[in-house]
Amino acid sequence: MEPVIAIAIGVLTGSGVWLVLRPRTFQVIVGLSLISYAVNLFIFSMGRLKVGAPTFTGSAGANALADPVPQALVLTAIVISFAMTALLLVVTIASRGLTGSDHVDGREDGL
């Protein structure tokens, strides 16, 4: 399972970074979203990967439990990144309205 998660995080981050470096605002937003997905998966993986383990109850001892803290962290991180993406979207639309261009610098390269 670890290689799958690792590859997933790597692919998401790689695509995200590439998109963030693109000149269009929409690409930047999608890139940032991909990076935040990668980060969320990464936080999960830091609680060690376990399948079907309970978070609280169970008599098997502490090592058989899934770590609940990263799950709580992911929840918080999702909420925050979601809100920030929405905010960035609004700013992008404002920028599009004010400049008439969806380039991140507000003007096309040639001008």
Next chain:
Amino acid sequence: MSWIQHLILAPILLPMVVAGLMLVIDGRSGRTTAALGVFSTFALLFIAIVLLVQASAGGAQSAVLVYQIGNWPSRLGIVLALDRLSAMMLALTALLATAAMVFSLARWHKAGSFFHPLFQVLLVGLNGAFLTGDLFNLFVFFEIMLAASYGLALHGSGHARVKAGLHYIAVNLVASSAFLIGVSLIYGATGSLNMADIASRIGDLDAHGAMLFRVGAAVLGVAFLVKAAIWPLGFWLPTTYAAAGPPVAAMFAIMTKVGVYAILRLGLLFTPDGQGNVLAASGLLLAGGLITIIYGMLGMLASQAMARLAGFSVLTSSGTLLAVMGAGNANVFSATLYYLVSSTLAIAAFFLLIELAERGRARADDVLAVTLEAYGIVYDEDSEDSREAGAAVPAILAILGIAFMACALLLSGLPPLSGFIAKFAMLDALLDQARNGPAPGSAWAAWLLVATLVVSGLATLIAMMRAGIRTFWPSFEREAPRVSMIELGPVLVLLALCVGLTIQAGPAMRFVRHTTEQLAERKLYMDAVLKKPVVTPQDSAANGPALPAGARAPVPPPPKKEAAR
């Protein structure tokens, strides 16, 4: 527990409640909202001063005050910790907030919607970041601070602000991702998010865990260095700060210092004695800081607009702090803290002053007109004039000129104001290190830094003089700007504080020296947090210290962190 112990919570709770109230009673810059905002900032100033007195009681041996939210034991719950450094930063924030708030009342808070609630939320984030003793909570408070700052940076709208805001938000979102990766790596390695607890576990890590921890700390360091705008991670700063409205830019003057604070706090806490900063290697800090100073210096010389000049002066100040932190020993550290306070106050005053000084000129008016137009607000010329007419200050150009001169002296570090004392203290400590330093490498670094600091002071002076001559000695007759007392007052108060820092330099230096001594004793902070007993109503002694030392990593703590949302 007496009320004074609960007061630690107030710098976070008060602005949060006030911001909520403002939204309930319609936060669009009504009279009530403004009154609430003023009340909140002044109350915060009072609270911050009380906390500062509390935290510095006992001179060199002052204790770290710890507050366990919800009365959970320190290892499980979220703690707030107040030591001299956080108290100092809280007081500095409150001072800037009061000045910016009063200044904004003249006109800027009406340049767009929801200025006051956003301002209060910014204060929640700043105060929380300075107080929290929990790594993930630090992230949450950073995000609260940044979310509010995005709104404030865009306050007033307009082309320049939206463009700069877009870059600012994108860069900071990427930095936040790095922050999260760093936090989770550290959690993965140590199994804790409590800063003191992490610090106590570093020694027990195996080779694999230690490596993970170091990587996490380094990633975290990158996130903080973006906030502190080190070269090459700081290109977003001058444009954003120059585009932001003056009261907002004045508040932003402390936001780069949050990054510096975090590097200082976590770096000292997470690094076992006698090793370099684990968040950012000292060589890296020194080199990055030096280049930041030079970049800021060149930027200042190249700037045409005063607001841009001020933006680059933030870079120089931030670079100075980082470079000196990278080069220095304990003596240098305390001088750095003094410089931090002095330069933050001076830059904030400068940002406020720029708007007043340029008001008579066409540019500032243009910006404002465009702003209002873009926002669909019809600018009521008459009422504005009649409101300001009664309070307009006479001989305004002379006063503004003197204030500008004071800013120039403070920023370039010339006598007789506190900028000079700060720079002199830093140079003295660095030269001392160069002479008696343990290794030839550190002496070389100290000499390089001394030279850069002196040259950057000269460059700042040249840039400031040129801007001053252009603004105050124009070849054509200029109309004196109309400035009301509530706009001029905050500038003068901030500058008077710098004068106060100069006159009371002895006590201030003593304070920062004790602060660095307290910071260097990482055991003090760890013990204060980890050995703090929970309070039981019947019998506070029975419960004893929070947890026995044996109950560590394997037991996952309850998902208390959800409360952080």
